[in-house]
Amino acid sequence: MVKPILSTQNLNKVYPGALEFHALYDMNIDIPVGQFVAVIGPSGSGKSTLINILSLLDRLSTGELIIDGESTSKWDEDQLAHFRNNKMGFVFQFHHLLPEFTCLENILIPYWISQGKPPPDIIDRAKQLLKTLNVDVVANNYPSQISGGQQQRVSIARSLINQPAIVFADEPTGNLDQASGAAVVELLRSMNAQFKTTLVMVTHDREIALKADRIIEVVDGHICHDFLIKEIGETKAREQLGDPSCSNVAKKEPKKKTKNKVKTKTKRS
Amino acid sequence: MALDPFVWLVALRFLLKSKTQTTLIVLGIALGVSVQFFLLALLGGLADSLIDKTVGSAPHIYVSPMDTQAKPVLQDPKRIRDHRAPLYRENQEIFSWSPYVNKLRANPLIMAITPVVNGGGFIQKGGANYSVLVKGIDPQNGFPIYRIKEKMIAGKPSISGSTVLIGKSIATKLGLQVGDSFYLLTSKGSGDFLIVSGIFDLGAEIANDLILMRLERAQALFGLSGVTGIEARVSIPFQAQSIAADAQRFFTRVKIESWQDRNRELLTALKSQSGSSSLIQFMVMVSITLGIASVLGIVALQKSKQLGILKAMGATNAQTAGIFVVQGFLLGLIGGVLGILLGFWMGVGFTQATAKSGVSYGLAITPYNILFPFILATVCSTLAAGFPARKAAKLSPVEVIRNG
Ligand SMILES: Nc1ncnc2c1ncn2[C@@H]1O[C@H](COP(=O)(O)OP(=O)(O)OP(=O)(O)O)[C@@H](O)[C@H]1O
Ligand SMILES: [Mg+2]
Secondary structure (H helix, E strand, O other): OOOEEEEEEEEEEEEOOOOOEEEEEEEEEEEEOOOEEEEEOOOOOOHHHHHHHHOOOOOOOEEEEEEOOEEOOOOOHHHHHHHHHHHEEEEOOOOOOOOOOOHHHHHHHHHHHHHOOOOHHHHHHHHHHHHHOOOHHHOOOOHHHOOHHHHHHHHHHHHHOOOOOEEEEEOOOOOOOHHHHHHHHHHHHHHHHHHOOEEEEEOOOHHHHOOOOEEEEEEOOEEEEEEEHHHHOHHHHHHHHHOHHHHHHHHHOOOOOOOOOOOOEEOOO | OOOOHHHHHHHHHHHHHOHHHHHHHHHHHHHHHHHHHHHHHHHHHHHHHHHHHHHOOOOOEEEEEOOOOOEEOOOOOOOOOOOOOOOEEOOOOEOOOHHHHHHHHOOOOEEEEEEEEEEEEEEEEOOEEEEEEEEEEOHHHHHHHHOHHHHEEEEOOOOEOOEEEEEHHHHHHHOOOOOOEEEEEEOOOOEEEEEEEEEEOOOOOHHHHEEEEEHHHHHHHHOOOOEOEEEEEEOOHHHHHHHHHHHHOOOOOEEEEEHHHHOHHHHHHHHHHHHHHHHHHHHHHHHHHHHHHHHHHHHHHHOHHHHHHHHHOOOOHHHHHHHHHHHHHHHHHHHHHHHHHHHHHHHHHHHHHHHHOOOOOOOOOOHHHHHHHHHHHHHHHHHHOHHHHHHHHHOOHHHHHHHO
């Protein structure tokens, strides 16, 4: 079995405050190196909450997040920031390019943050990424001067500049039409194949999720399905995702834990 | 952090991207700095010119007999007073002046020192008496004290025998020219014919009622064998007070005073003026600081999305804060440079305007007057950025990512 790059143990997230909200319940997830994981689920189910915790942007409430075999609970903010910069890439739902910088400059920002002025070979790498993603013509445009799909591809290029071990993408196709959405996922797929980058992608689009290696379905803060598409086959996978029983998971078995396994498993209640 | 190229890159971009905002805030700082600089230069120039009028061509240190007031010779109160007897003696002479001269001359700041004989006199013209001051000096050492060579307006700066220098007021009032002779009647009743070898203009009215002659000549004229005082010039005028006080500790029979001791009102006036100028400067600085803090606070809010993304991508809290500190620093620096230029321009305009109306004095453009407002503006705006910087450091990237 491939060693997990990311794993959670009984991960819980409770948003504090007056309207205290328990967003994630006892999640156990192992993500092996190089896997392309799609996180799917209805709106408000906790997908963003999960990916934000996995990508060290947010803190979990109880449980453990283990990265490369190391617990992250003791890391301070600077360590977390450093790790995000060196080992992680981000593609956000709303593009989130900086309007003050050209596309090429935007791609180089993660390099600037930790290493300062990029040398020519890094600039070449950025240009190569733009070419691979077919947006080299807009390299010197500002984000406001290009289309949403182009912005999303520039974001993908930016997530890859520091050659991260793992890339997180929260609804990378959310704002795109079907064709551009499919193209972006195709790109992520090929990045994953080419650079052996681990990929965690949130989507609410079933067709897009089916392009991944593995699908984790989250409903009301619980893992409802977690399977490898290859193992159960695409037809079965489609069936699973349509399963209406998931919506009852939380109510029926609020304390039930998913097993700490990477293997295919379907949970029925 | 301060030298982190990433921090500088983002700070610069933020400033360049919001050009209007940057321009306005830079102009605000520039105005503040220019007012400060102008005020410092103007008041400094005014003070310099007042002090120059006071000490520019006058002694800085005066040595005089301890008691120039007439005092009774005999103190016995039981003695019946004889009104005809000379009961009062005027102790107005210093007989051996070399100890004082030597003591003062030992200080390297003393540029020139001379014993003097001061007295009063009249010049008669028509039916009127014109009263004058008479000063006997040693020309070698005495001329530099009054900067006579620079102040000559006619004739030659030389005195010998019965040739003397006279002030401009005497020359104009009595119509005297170089080569003319006149009769001087002293307050002691003696008198002599003197010849004008030159005319000087020391600036002030009273100083131009002066007749300069040789020390020996004045001694003879006033029937003195000693001198009435010693005068000295110091290379740094403001040191005169401490030099005088130092020398005073060694002598009890003479009074050693500085120009500061003799011009207390002027110095008090200058001090209160510089005090009120400091208050204005402080207010200007406070308003600059508040302005920058609030504008950068708004920038922090406007750019919170960008800051959140940068943090998500791994920018540390210190880097995010640094972006604002650097912005504050750059704003202060640019505003400071512009402010000094603006201040120069205001200063030139002002001096030209006042020159037309007759009053003229220069601006004091000293390194201090330039650097002080400039450095203060830079430091204040850097510090003012601390508030938005803290705000930026505290910003949580998830909030920004979540809400698009
Ligand atoms: N800061 C917060 N404080 C309190 N509750 C929150 C906070 N953020 C999210 N939640 C709640 O947590 C739940 C999960 O939110 P999350 O954003 O993870 O959903 P999601 O699955 O990403 O939904 P979507 O598909 O709409 O993006 C929601 O019910 C949401 O209201
Ligand atoms: Mg979401």
